[in-house]
Amino acid sequence: MTTPKIIASRWSSRMAFILASTAAAVGLGNIWKFPYITGENGGGAFVLVYLLCIAVIGIPIMMAEIIIGRRGRHSPGIAAREVALESGRSSAWQITGWVGMATGFLVLSFYAVIAGWAAAYVFEAASGTFQNQDVAAIKGVFGSFVSSAERLTFWHALVLVGVALVVGKGLKDGLERAVRWMLPIMVALLVVIAIYAASIGDFAAAFNFMFAPNFADLTINGVLLALGHAFFSLGLASGVVIMYGAYLPRETSVVQTTLWVALADTGVALLAGFAIFPIVFGSALAPEAGPGLIFQTLPVAFSSMPGGVWIGTLFFVMLVIAAFTSAIAMIESAVAFLEEKFEWGRWRATFTAVATLWLLGQVTIYSFAGAAWTKLDWQVPGKSLGNWFDVIDYATGSLLLPLGGLLLAVFSGWVMTRSASQDELATRPGLFRLWLFLVRWLAPVIIILIFLQLIGVIQF
Numbered sequence: 190m191t192t193p194k195i196i197a198s199r200w201s202s203r204m205a206f207i208l209a210s211t212a213a214a215v216g217l218g219n220i221w222k223f224p225y226i227t228g229e230n231g232g233g234a235f236v237l238v239y240l241l242c243i244a245v246i247g248i249p250i251m252m253a254e255i256i257i258g259r260r261g262r263h264s265p266g267i268a269a270r271e272v273a274l275e276s277g278r279s280s281a282w283q284i285t286g287w288v289g290m291a292t293g294f295l296v297l298s299f300y301a302v303i304a305g306w307a308a309a310y311v312f313e314a315a316s317g318t319f320q321n322q323d324v325a326a327i328k329g330v331f332g333s334f335v336s337s338a339e340r341l342t343f344w345h346a347l348v349l350v351g352v353a354l355v356v357g358k359g360l361k362d363g364l365e366r367a368v369r370w371m372l373p374i375m376v377a378l379l380v381v382i383a384i385y386a387a388s389i390g391d392f393a394a395a396f397n398f399m400f401a402p403n404f405a406d407l408t409i410n411g412v413l414l415a416l417g418h419a420f421f422s423l424g425l426a427s428g429v430v431i432m433y434g435a436y437l438p439r440e441t442s443v444v445q446t447t448l449w450v451a452l453a454d455t456g457v458a459l460l461a462g463f464a465i466f467p468i469v470f471g472s473a474l475a476p477e478a479g480p481g482l483i484f485q486t487l488p489v490a491f492s493s494m495p496g497g498v499w500i501g502t503l504f505f506v507m508l509v510i511a512a513f514t515s516a517i518a519m520i521e522s523a524v525a526f527l528e529e530k531f532e533w534g535r536w537r538a539t540f541t542a543v544a545t546l547w548l549l550g551q552v553t554i555y556s557f558a559g560a561a562w563t564k565l566d567w568q569v570p571g572k573s574l575g576n577w578f579d580v581i582d583y584a585t586g587s588l589l590l591p592l593g594g595l596l597l598a599v600f601s602g603w604v605m606t607r608s609a610s611q612d613e614l615a616t617r618p619g620l621f622r623l624w625l626f627l628v629r630w631l632a633p634v635i636i637i638l639i640f641l642q643l644i645g646v647i648q649f
Contacts, residue, residue, distance in 0.1 A: 216515030231406025253601035258434025293427030305344030390467030426593030570645020602629035
């Protein structure tokens with residue numbers, strides 16, 4: 190197999206990389222998933238464990254992905270192969286990159302559908318659909334929307350067209366330019382909503398809920414969920430970080446930039462909690478409302494709040510931006526691979542990837558719409574898979590993400606030579622030894638525990 194030319198594109202500055210990586214990490218995982226899993230797992234105790242997981246597992250694995258990408262200077266699969274060969278190892282280790290890229294692509298196939306929900310809800314909120322409606326009516330709006338394959342397909346396609354128009358322009362004119370204005374706007378909207386929520390909601394209850402640890406409500410399953418979400422929220426094991434690392438200039442510090450990205454990502458996750466929980470508590474709603482928190486519970490609160498039309502509209506605009514910046518990141522490695530492998534132009538590679546995602550997205554759309562061909566009755570340990578969306582969700586979240594994380598830890602800790610990783614990290618010997626210990630020993634053990642728990646081999 191002939192190795193394609195090394196990728197020549199580079200981020201224009203360290204700040205560009207930080208903005209792009211933060212924008213990639215800050216998505217539905219922070220704003221949609223983090224608040225509701227916090228609510229389901231006891232609040233403050235879960236947040237504390239989550240922050241610890243970010244520090245001891247998330248940051249070291251993110252550093253590992255960046256150095257693999259920068260060392261390899263290719264799309265994830267080819268980059269991992271080149272680093273393995275440089276280290277005198279088998280080219281079979283390229284599976285480390287391929288698993289991540291495939292995972293990110295599969296996740297994006299349903300992620301873009303949910304991003305379409307958020308886009309549709311911008312117009313629902315702006316038109317006053319939720320005003321003065323009771324819980325049953327708002328749940329009816331959501332149920333009617335997700336059961337309409339035609340409406341879901343339209344919004345899904347609209348999101349993907351937007352993704353194509355940005356990604357097709359390349360690294361600097363497309364991704365970098367988009368995140369330079371989209372990320373600040375998203376954070377500004379989140380701050381405005383958080384201030385509003387604190388002024389009209391129950392800020393004290395929200396603060397206590399998020400930061401007063403109640404370990405009695407935190408189970409070992411909640412601990413494992415916190416670790417899994419640390420992977421999800423940072424965009425790890427999905428091909429994104431390796432790909433973005435391939436564009437990182439040689440002189441940029443991997444350690445410093447990773448810490449900044451992790452800090453910004455975690456800050457946005459906590460800010461999302463402050464934007465959501467004061468409204469939830471102030472409206473006497475349940476903080477453990479599950480996945481429906483954003484699309485059902487919050488619209489109930491918006492329906493009776495002063496200025497609810499405006500704040501609801503701003504909230505869903507912010508959610509669309511967060512989802513969109515993650516989507517353009519998750520598709521980038523597939524586009525770069527098509528450019529490398531087939532020597533295609535940027536636009537051809539982009540539209541091929543987008544068209545494939547659109548087709549894959551139909552599986553999720555028709556699963557929600559209840560099409561007969563999507564229905565299943567499969568049982569896996571601790572879970573029932575009722576349709577093909579459940580299968581994709583389970584395969585990515587419970588199988589591929591943990592597997593990808595494990596491969597990354599083993600690859601960076603044991604396959605990649607110590608001299609190569611030390612050269613890329615370029616940090617003090619003590620910090621390097623700490624990183625090496627975390628990726629060689631602690632990360633693999635904990636990831637294996639997560640994996641075994643998710644597939645039901647062990648239960649705590």
